[in-house]
Amino acid sequence: MPISPNQGSTGGGTSVVITGVGLAGTSAVHFGTKPATIVGTPTPTQVNVVSPSGTGMVDVTVTTPGGTSNPLSFYYVGAPFACSLSPDSGGTGGGNTVTINGTGLATATAVQFGTTSATPTVVNDGQLTVVVPTGVAAGSVGVTVTTVGGTADDLSYTYVDQPTILALSPLSGPTSGGTEVTITGTNFATTQSVTFGGTPASFVVISGTSISAVTPPGADGAVDVTVTTTGGSATSAGAFTYTAGPGI
Template structure:
């Protein structure tokens, strides 16, 4: 019985399949199921065929003046579909994201634009986990998933530089909290959290270079941490002034 390499391909067809067997000289047809394929007889033991489009599992046969081979199974893999990324942004060093979709079980690579590709972990036919490769610059890139059924894109991942802060005004306030401080810096537009020490603070982002944070209750001198998908800046401090008495 002949063998195929590869044994699977995209439903759209068009990929080369090498058929190995015997007595192929003078072959008159190669069929994938009921569909005829274009082919080249390389030798008496090898044929290269171009798979037509198809679905599911089909039998591949070779016909010569001496007869027709027994069918060998060939698997058509459906086109992958991806619908979402759990993390659509992350630091320049990359981040792990979960890709949800369909027909993902044969995924072999995920490409992040010109940054590079990564090998995903296949969780199921609908879920992949992948870590974005490191980018040298802040940029938004298309995400392409490649499987045995082809490639698909349409989603994007944004690499973000770590935020920086240059000042906090005022830098002191009562232990009861509530002080509204202006924090100035860069890369602040996608801020996800501000903490005074370990305590979370309410905040409002005014622009990429400014946000207003509201000090929670506290004591002593604490570090003000500003976190974005690009990382965390912990440059500024806030001093809680004790009450008189």
């Protein structure tokens, strides 16, 4: 006589289906010593119930005019606790993988970012990973982990708009580097790196629309300039030109 699911929240309230034979006259279903709520009218092969509260593993029995069934095992699962999420921000396009740490995560079935749900990968009872879904807009959203034992909603995730590069000044400098370049654009507040032709440059974020960077040494010619932020990357192709000094 199967039972599905065979686990649920310690607070009760789990919808459970018990299948077997001779169940039409079911008068009671017990989870351990506690009666469950029978939903609808039992059929000869199925009875639907809502589990009562409980802890640990309990025997589930079905009582009919013909007697009491053999016991089935049902496992009560405690509510989860999520204590950290890393990284806790990313681009509005989603797609990056975050790690959630806590307890009671082994039965996680969904992770909600605001109103959008994602399917997690359970690493163990204390950790899971999940690919962040696309965000509705930039800003902070609540993160909720749903498990058999209940939900944990103590975390938040911040969506960040992708940066854009609008202009550079000056547009050229010596191959030896050292040119101070002002980069203007949008969504620069969380800038993590600036590169000229793939080579990292030192930089200072002036504001959400301005960065001051110092060019590293580079080869003669035009190179791409890339700004990488929490929200993603923006590249301006051939935006800066290295100029070799005179030789005699």
